[in-house]
Amino acid sequence: MIPSLRRLPLVLALATMGTAFLHAYVSCQVTTLLHPLLHPLVAGTGVLLLLAAALFLLLPDTERPRWKSGRDLTLAFVLLFALAAAPGSFSSLALANRTVADPSALLKGKGAAEEDAATYAWKPDGAGVIPLEVTDLFMAIGLPKSMAALDGKKVRVIGQYDPSAQAQAEGSNRFHLVRFLMFCCAADAQPVALAVEGTPPADLPGMGWAQAVGTVHFEAMAKAKAKTGTGTQSPAADQQEPVLTLESVKAIPEPKDKFLY
Amino acid sequence: MVSGWFSFPDFFLSFAALLLEGIPFLLLGAIGSLLVDLFLPAAWLRGLLRLGPRAGIAAGCAAGFLFPLCECGALPVVLRLVRKGVPLPTAAAYLFAAPLANPFSLASTWLAFRTQEPWKVVLLRLGAGLLLVLILVLWLAGKKGAEVLRPGAGEEPATVPTSPSSAPITPLQRRLLAALGPLADDFFSVTLYLVIGAAVASFLNTSVNREWLAAVAGNPWLSPIATVGLAQLLSVCSTTDAFIAAALPQFSLPALLAFLVAGPLFDLKLLWVYQALFPRRIVFGIWLRVTSGAIVLAWLYSLYLLHPWHR
Structure with a gap:
């Protein structure tokens, strides 16, 4: 059975953000962005967001307004873009x-x-x-x-x-x-x-x-x-x-x- | 050699840092709101209904400390409490106190100022904030219920809708959807405001020369006006705003205190969020009291710091 696309934007947004957080942690990019005290929070957030994405994937479809799907995906993209564009040090x-x-x-x-x-x-x-x-x-x-x-x-x-x-x-x-x-x-x-x-x-x-x-x-x-x-x-x-x-x-x-x- | 006035790489370094720092706290707040929503004992709710106005206000403020919600997460709970018949001043006390008094906000304030007398900043924020909450709630309590509540705010929400084409859902799935759906909505809706706030903050942070800003920041009368305006413009969550305040070292502690107190009580984001509960006239009244109150408190604190007694 082909899963409906209705829930995918939310799943994709959560998974993208979770992956971005975990990538920042694993690649040590987090060292140029945050104080070491906050690094575990970044890893934990990545894991929780991925878990949430998996849960939403398993749950039945819900009626979700399109503007919310657009907002969620846009926010995930913004986070991804900001992390990709962030250099290692200031100019x-x-x-x-x-x-x-x-x-x-x-x-x-x-x-x-x-x-x-x-x-x-x-x-x-x-x-x-x-x-x-x-x-x-x-x-x-x-x-x-x-x-x-x-x-x-x-x-x-x-x-x-x-x-x-x-x-x-x-x-x-x-x-x-x-x-x-x-x-x-x-x-x-x-x-x-x-x-x-x-x-x-x-x-x-x-x-x-x-x-x-x-x-x-x-x-x-x-x-x-x-x-x-x-x-x-x-x-x-x-x-x-x-x-x-x-x-x-x-x-x-x-x-x-x-x-x- | 410095050329130009704006650097995109600097902007993105600052922007990504604020997002990476703020989003975990937003997620914690959303999870906290979910837990409160799921596990608030019915007996506590019945107890709230029996309280008089003054005890109700005190209970609302205490609930703000005990139940970790930021300003956005608190509103759905407050709407639910009002629908269940909890007096509006009690519910409003919780709405206003929760973002200031919740442990996540206090912890993040401590973390952000941990090298600059963190307990002093935390206590000053809490004390000044609760004073403003008291002023707001007493003002609301003096009005008639119909005057204060937006028409339709007491209506019961719809049940969890599912797509007509999907298979019937089990009770467990319904419960999970009822829990996780609002959590995701809370998380993304507040993240939107964090993204906007972080972008504005990063722009100012990287493009404005702080020596120029210091000219305004050094004035004890003008600086609280500037920081209150900044807090309301940035609309950053109360669990995150302390990090931004700590990144403005050119401002004095009274001005930063005004930033930390005014932001969680009223900002551009809450201008819209509050309208889910209050009519516009009341929202304007809240803005007026929060803005003037935060500025006056900062002025009084500045006068105290300048006074020979303190020196």
Whole structure:
């Protein structure tokens, strides 16, 4: 017996959405979209939607208005299209639109270390370089012992290359390495930009991924902004910012975790 | 180098993230509404019928906390309660309180603000929201029933229809259809509003420079007006809106509180949804009280934060 087509739009919509959710979870696309805490919800939703689709397939036909079938299929298509069209990271426009005046204040809300300690274990690797995230350097702001423990140390960080600082301030030899910090989902991700003093490779594209090695020092944010030409809000006079004096930089492939959480 | 003012990839990254984040909560809300619908004990319903107006309002607010429904899921239940003779102020208290007080909304608010004093935000949202609910319900209780209820709202719904060409259905199938049909309808109808809200939010999120927005956001008098307008425009479900509020760090907590309180009580989506129960005049009255109430509460909170006592 050929099943009636009447229920198929609903079944198809539920199955499409369920598959889209499961695909986002299995393919790890969810890591660029949501905080890890929410990932199990995505998998669970995928399973529930597929189960619902199977149940509706087994049930007898119901009179369902055509506009509802159209709405359901349209919504499933929109979800599918949005997931297919979503890139792995933001462009320089999002960076320009979302740049915050004080990343260290942002990180305090993120639960940055409250305790100041010189023994904040920054352990160098075999080459004598401390591997860090950009956010680690900003988390030390306002914690004198942590800043002292990092000041003058050779560190290695990765981030997306942002040449806008150079473009805006002619003669400046600074650029930014940027990481987007996710709170709940990509929609609320905020950029954390580390000022790097030095000349980047000429072939490095804007917002391309790069790894930089250099020496950390801290300087007044107003001074740093004047050098890079960025920031429209006046930082407090005593507000400091980490700056990396570049020793080497190279382009790298996109990392697995494009966002920091 | 930045060129142009809008980036489609950025828009879709933000849009997909909001959908992937919001839809699971919508599904949880729809399942919750189904469970409430199936398992609400008849004895509780009889108890509601015997309550006086004040106790009824308190019961309605408490039910909002105990039975996890968002604003869209609550309306069919409220319609059913009204048809069964539950006094309108009691049912309306539940309708207004459920999206604010339900555990999914509270949990998502906590999650969204978990790095920014989450319990404070949750309690402020709950407290300010229930205060507005009380104002709305007392206003409705002061009116005559016929004035408040839309004509025809008390009619019994039709039974589950099946296609004339299909085979006769068993009692189990009928029960499953009666349960799952409304669940799917609830889910998709609210998802529609989430999609529209997420699209608008993503557009603003990715195309508006936040330094420009900060000019409005930094004004304690204008920012609650902006956030209440935004909440009503976005029409995002109360189980999801906290994530959007958390993505607006340029606004102060009082302005975000206005967003979190006003959105679940009245938005563009509810402008239509409420008309299933109330006449238009009453819907306008609800909008007026929710909008002005949320803004005034945010102003008062801003004044408190600015006061030397608090500092």
